[in-house]
Amino acid sequence: MTKKRKLGRGVAMVGAGMSPFGMFADRDSKDLVIEAFREMVNSVDKGFEPNDLDALYLGNFTNDFFVQQSHWGAILVDALGLVPKPATRTEGACASSALAFREAVFAIASGFYDIVLVGGFEQMSKQSTEQVAEGLALAASPHERQAGFTFPGVFGAIATAYFDRYGASREHLMNVTIKSHDNARFNPKAQHQRSIREIMASRVEKATSKGAAIPSWKDEKEFLADPKANPVVAWPMHLFDCSPISDGAACLLLVGEEIATSFTDTPIYVRGLGQASGRSLHAAEDLTSLEATRSAADEAYQMADLSPGDIQFAEVHDCFSIAEILSIEDLGFFAPGTGFKAVEEGLTRLDGPKPINTSGGLKCKGHPVGATGAAQLIEVWQQLRVTADRRQIPAGDLRFGAAQSMGGTGGTCTFTILERR
Amino acid sequence: MTDHAINDHTFAMLLQQGKLQGSKCTACDAVFVPPRSLCPNCHQADMRWVLMAGTGRLLAFTCISIGPPWMVAQGYDRDHPYCSAAVELDEGPRVVARIEGVDAEHPESIQLGMRLVAQLGERGESDDASASLVFTPA
Numbered sequence: 001m002t003k004k005r006k007l008g009r010g011v012a013m014v015g016a017g018m019s020p021f022g023m024f025a026d027r028d029s030k031d032l033v034i035e036a037f038r039e040m041v042n043s044v045d046k047g048f049e050p051n052d053l054d055a056l057y058l059g060n061f062t063n064d065f066f067v068q069q070s071h072w073g074a075i076l077v078d079a080l081g082l083v084p085k086p087a088t089r090t091e092g093a094c095a096s097s098a099l100a101f102r103e104a105v106f107a108i109a110s111g112f113y114d115i116v117l118v119g120g121f122e123q124m125s126k127q128s129t130e131q132v133a134e135g136l137a138l139a140a141s142p143h144e145r146q147a148g149f150t151f152p153g154v155f156g157a158i159a160t161a162y163f164d165r166y167g168a169s170r171e172h173l174m175n176v177t178i179k180s181h182d183n184a185r186f187n188p189k190a191q192h193q194r195s196i197r198e199i200m201a202s203r204v205e206k207a208t209s210k211g212a213a214i215p216s217w218k219d220e221k222e223f224l225a226d227p228k229a230n231p232v233v234a235w236p237m238h239l240f241d242c243s244p245i246s247d248g249a250a251c252l253l254l255v256g257e258e259i260a261t262s263f264t265d266t267p268i269y270v271r272g273l274g275q276a277s278g279r280s281l282h283a284a285e286d287l288t289s290l291e292a293t294r295s296a297a298d299e300a301y302q303m304a305d306l307s308p309g310d311i312q313f314a315e316v317h318d319c320f321s322i323a324e325i326l327s328i329e330d331l332g333f334f335a336p337g338t339g340f341k342a343v344e345e346g347l348t349r350l351d352g353p354k355p356i357n358t359s360g361g362l363k364c365k366g367h368p369v370g371a372t373g374a375a376q377l378i379e380v381w382q383q384l385r386v387t388a389d390r391r392q393i394p395a396g397d398l399r400f401g402a403a404q405s406m407g408g409t410g411g412t413c414t415f416t417i418l419e420r421r
Numbered sequence: 422m423t424d425h426a427i428n429d430h431t432f433a434m435l436l437q438q439g440k441l442q443g444s445k446c447t448a449c450d451a452v453f454v455p456p457r458s459l460c461p462n463c464h465q466a467d468m469r470w471v472l473m474a475g476t477g478r479l480l481a482f483t484c485i486s487i488g489p490p491w492m493v494a495q496g497y498d499r500d501h502p503y504c505s506a507a508v509e510l511d512e513g514p515r516v517v518a519r520i521e522g523v524d525a526e527h528p529e530s531i532q533l534g535m536r537l538v539a540q541l542g543e544r545g546e547s548d549d550a551s552a553s554l555v556f557t558p559a
């Protein structure tokens with residue numbers, strides 16, 4: 001049984017900001033962090049003076065490789081005009097800034113700091129696709145790499161095991177993709193803001209204007225089944241099953257619970273925290289479930305005194321469509337082998353009983369690896385504060401939302417439950 | 422069987438010689454491929470080499486169209502995908518490996534559970550790619 005954990009002092013989230021996510025030829029990590037920082041400062045309802053910050057925790061996966069530059073803590077403190085405040089960089093692959101969030105919570109809970117910035121950032125689009133694949137593969141296990149596995153390949157293999165065990169198919173994965181695109185229409189920060197139907201219409205329009213053969217897909221699934229529109233990457237993972245190459249940054253502000261209301265009348269509190277490590281694919285006992293997600297979730301639910309049914313909505317780590325299905329099962333929202341049916345029945349849509357990835361998820365919001373964990377928490381914060389505009393889930397009695405981050409192929413997982421009181 | 426240190430280096434060297442070797446914990450009898458020098462169950466390091474038959478079954482697979490640079494260098498691309506898989510050895514341990522002799526352009530033709538046999542011949546000079554484990558349908 002997981003040990004029940006508690007914070008020595010409560011911690012609240014009182015501000016948040018994000019750069020847009022996308023591919024920006026004319027902006028680097030520093031520019032994106034500055035943009036996210038400025039938005040975060042302006043988001044604090046009762047105002048916030050950056051000089052009051054005690055420290056910064058910044059998550060980044062692989063700027064060392066992508067940008068050939070390390071030591072980002074000090075570089076960003078300088079860029080933000082915050083010298084000599086202490087900064088610590090965390091790395092946990094795609095969960096890097098989820099780890100930064102945890103470290104900041106611990107620093108405040110210990111009583112050492114009162115006001116801490118959590119950031120995440122990644123700059124990927126200046127690389128070729130092969131370079132990005134090579135950089136991301138740094139987070140895979142050495143044996144997986146040797147056997148030729150790529151990230152989409154690992155999740156492709158997981159999908160074949162899931163299909164075989166539970167009778168699901170590619171069509172069920174398409175439901176995840178269609179939902180993500182539908183949600184991202186309402187997210188002005190998202191990299192892909194068009195629904196699948198809008199993408200289809202624009203392709204038809206393009207073909208028409210060029211005088212080319214006009215595609216005749218009868219619906220979204222026919223489009224996604226068309227190998228020209230949706231080519232295979234690592235079967236059964238196709239292009240529209242995969243999160244994109246992205247640049248982006250996210251910043252949020254954490255403070256000690258007893259001072260939270262001097263920043264805002266609607267602070268959002270940290271209710272549960274979980275983190276766990278997992279094995280690589282070949283050593284996993286079950287290929288249709290990620291043990292680190294289950295362990296992290298257990299820990300967070302215990303700490304929060306909550307069960308999966310209490311979590312009203314969540315952001316989960318859908319680096320690939322199949323990963324969303326595994327996550328909603330491993331987090332206990334749906335029983336093993338039923339996640340694909342839940343998505344098919346619309347239970348995870350914006351207007352369903354358990355909205356998942358209201359932001360559009362990694363698939364459509366974008367996945368600047370090091371920024372992702374913080375950005376997921378920002379989405380939960382906005383939903384709980386009822387500031388998510390057109391993608392806001394029904395606001396009646398919103399209390400608990402959560403975010404799950406996953407590094408690599410399940411090597412590092414975090415689960416964080418936030419609360420509106 | 423061998424006095425060599427139990428690690429990935431020796432595993433690769435033995436694979437080059439045509440031997441698929443795992444390690445076995447002398448305390449709990451658990452078998453690990455690739456070999457572990459520290460038993461994750463007992464946290465003790467009294468491990469012995471154990472030879473695998475090299476037979477097993479297909480647990481999960483993918484056919485990869487966009488591979489890493491060293492696979493592209495071997496001629497694999499969108500028109501020539503390759504198959505990577507998780508394989509359960511008959512002795513119990515699970516490994517990741519390349520699968521050859523299957524139609525990676527038609528993944529629907531590849532069946533989970535199919536019997537596989539490791540290709541364990543002398544493979545000459547060692548490099549990362551040739552040191553990887555390869556299975557074919559039995």
Ligand SMILES: [Zn+2]
Binds near residue numbers: 460462463
């Ligand atoms: Zn043992």
